[in-house]
Amino acid sequence: MNACVEAREAVAPAKPAWRAVYSLGLGVFGLITAEFLPASLLTPMAVSLGVSEGMAGQAVTATALVALVTGLLITPATRKIDRRWVLMFFSVLQIISSLLVAFAPTLHVLLMGRLLLGVAIGGFWAMSTATTMRLVPADKVPKALAVIFSSVSIATVVAAPLGSYLGSLICILPSMLALLWQIWVLPSMKPESSGSLGTLFRVLRRPGMIGGMLATILIFSGHFAFFTYLRPFLETVGQANVETISLILLGFGLANFVGTSIAGHLLARNLRLTLALVPFGMGILALMMVAFGHLAMLDGLLVALWGFAFGLVPVGWSTWLATTVPDEAESAGGLLVASIQLAISAGAAGGGVVFDLNGASGVFAGSGFLLVTAMVIVFMGVKVKAA
Numbered sequence: 274m275n276a277c278v279e280a281r282e283a284v285a286p287a288k289p290a291w292r293a294v295y296s297l298g299l300g301v302f303g304l305i306t307a308e309f310l311p312a313s314l315l316t317p318m319a320v321s322l323g324v325s326e327g328m329a330g331q332a333v334t335a336t337a338l339v340a341l342v343t344g345l346l347i348t349p350a351t352r353k354i355d356r357r358w359v360l361m362f363f364s365v366l367q368i369i370s371s372l373l374v375a376f377a378p379t380l381h382v383l384l385m386g387r388l389l390l391g392v393a394i395g396g397f398w399a400m401s402t403a404t405t406m407r408l409v410p411a412d413k414v415p416k417a418l419a420v421i422f423s424s425v426s427i428a429t430v431v432a433a434p435l436g437s438y439l440g441s442l443i444c445i446l447p448s449m450l451a452l453l454w455q456i457w458v459l460p461s462m463k464p465e466s467s468g469s470l471g472t473l474f475r476v477l478r479r480p481g482m483i484g485g486m487l488a489t490i491l492i493f494s495g496h497f498a499f500f501t502y503l504r505p506f507l508e509t510v511g512q513a514n515v516e517t518i519s520l521i522l523l524g525f526g527l528a529n530f531v532g533t534s535i536a537g538h539l540l541a542r543n544l545r546l547t548l549a550l551v552p553f554g555m556g557i558l559a560l561m562m563v564a565f566g567h568l569a570m571l572d573g574l575l576v577a578l579w580g581f582a583f584g585l586v587p588v589g590w591s592t593w594l595a596t597t598v599p600d601e602a603e604s605a606g607g608l609l610v611a612s613i614q615l616a617i618s619a620g621a622a623g624g625g626v627v628f629d630l631n632g633a634s635g636v637f638a639g640s641g642f643l644l645v646t647a648m649v650i651v652f653m654g655v656k657v658k659a660a
Contacts, residue, residue, distance in 0.1 A: 289409035294417045296454040297404070298424040300364050303448030304397060305428035307371055307390055308336065309500075335384045337497075337618035339391025344399040344610030348603045349470055356404060356462035357455075359396070364452040366393040371445045391614075398610045402595055403602035407462050414595065415537055422588050426533040430526030472604045479598065481656020482605075486612040488655055489590055491647035492552045493616035495640040496583055498624035499559055503576065506633030510566040521573045525580035532584020539585065540592050548589050549651040555582045556644030559637045566634065596658045 351359050366389050373386030401421065409417045476482060507513040507521060539547045558579050565571050590609065598605035624636045 286407065286410065289413050289417070290458070290460055291409070291417075292458040293408050293455075293460060294405070294420050296451060296458050297360070297401075298420050299447055299454060300360075300367075300397070300451035301421055301424040302428045303364075303371075303445075303451055304367055304390075304394055305425050306447070307367060307374070308394060309428065336387040336391040336394065337614040337616075337621065339388050340395030340398075341391075341611045341614035341618065343392045343395030344607045344614060345473065346607075347396040347399050348472075348607050352464050354464065356400065356407075356464060357459045360400065360404065360459060361452060361455050363393040363397045364448060364455060366390070368445060368448045368452065371448060375445070395610050395614060398613070399607040400603055402591055402606050404462065406595070406599070406602055408460075415592070418588065418591055418595075419533070419537060422533050422536075422591070423530070425587060426526070426530035426584055430523065430530060472601060473608060476598055476601050476604050477608060481597065481654070482608070484650055484654025484656070485590070485593060485597070486608060488548070488552075488647045488650040489609060489612040490616040490619070491643045491650065492555075492586060493613045494620040494623070495552070495555065495559070495643035495647070496586070497617045497620035498627075498636050498643075499555075499579070499620075499640040501621050502624050502628050502633050502636045505628065506562070506566060506637065507569070507572060510633060511569040511572045512567070513569050513572070517569060517573075521576050524573055524577040528577040528580035529584040532581040533588060534584075536585045536588035537592075540589055544589070544592065544596075545651065545655070545657040547585060548593065548655065548657070549648045551582050551585045551589065552644040552651070553648040555579055556641040556648070558582070559641035559644065563634050563637050563641070566637075593655075593657065597656065 347359075370386045370389040370393065373389070374383055377383035377386060402418070405417045405421065406414055477486070503522075504518055507518050513521065536547075558575050562572065562575055565575075594605055594609055595602065620640075623639070627635045627639060
């Protein structure tokens with residue numbers, strides 16, 4: 274435990290760079306808004322491109338696959354580059370990606386934009402925890418992470434309902450503002466880790482890491498299978514119109530923000546129990562959607578509860594990462610991002626196949642099974658240290 278404390282203090286600055294943290298939070302807002310847009314635009318996107326909803330959902334798969342590879346390779350690929358320039362490069366990629374998606378005339382151009390987004394997402398999230406640890410003192414890291422993940426929650430609120438009306442252009446302006454702000458306030462951050470591929474394997478062999486990665490894969494697979502095909506479910510099973518769907522997605526985002534806001538309190542009380550019970554609750558909600566999805570008002574409540582529960586997930590697993598592998602946070606972050614993006618691609622791709630064969634109810638049933646299984650793995654195979 275002393276080694277963990279020493280590792281955190283070795284990279285922590287004497288004074289917090291809050292403006293830099295907030296600039297990253299604004300950048301995250303643009304990234305997550307862009308990542309979540311297919312959830313609200315899947316049906317019209319499929320119609321405009323002349324493809325099935327299952328095929329259009331593969332835009333999520335393309336992003337996730339590239340993010341997976343980027344998350345693994347970004348640390349060794351940039352081991353000699355100042356982290357300030359690397360982070361700003363991701364902001365530039367996200368802006369280019371949003372422009373391509375907004376004006377895509379064909380599925381191929383859309384996929385190209387999503388591929389660039391995958392590079393930005395994978396790279397940023399791989400470095401996010403390690404970067405946060407270098408911007409603020411060790412005792413301020415939870416607060417700084419809360420700022421970043423609050424941006425995720427706010428983006429969730431905005432992306433889903435407003436994306437239905439404004440499309441991909443909604444994430445371009447905040448991303449441009451974030452880039453300008455980052456140029457102004459981000460300090461120089463020389464790379465400190467060796468960043469070799471061998472480091473990834475050494476980190477993965479640490480006690481409890483494989484269990485954590487497997488649980489993460491199952492949780493995010495279940496979530497993104499559910500969330501990617503939520504709009505088609507609400508249209509076909511719940512018979513909801515676009516206004517109702519927008520309100521339901523708004524409820525998801527608001528509840529997600531609340532979940533993120535109280536995550537620190539719950540995690541401080543019992544990290545392992547929170548990590549385990551959240552996917553269990555989400556699994557039960559997915560199965561309830563299958564059973565009672567024809568009731569639109571109940572759908573709204575269940576989706577809001579899902580949003581609340583998922584608000585705990587990113588904060589929870591980032592906290593687990595920071596307390597488990599503080600001395601190799603970038604490499605461990607790459608492994609976590611790879612696990613999440615593998616999960617997203619599996620959830621979206623597998624969900625697309627199941628959707629085309631058995632509809633959204635089949636997707637939600639599979640999602641529930643994955644999430645309940647994740648709870649079992651957390652209890653049996655995840656090593657948790659005190660924060």
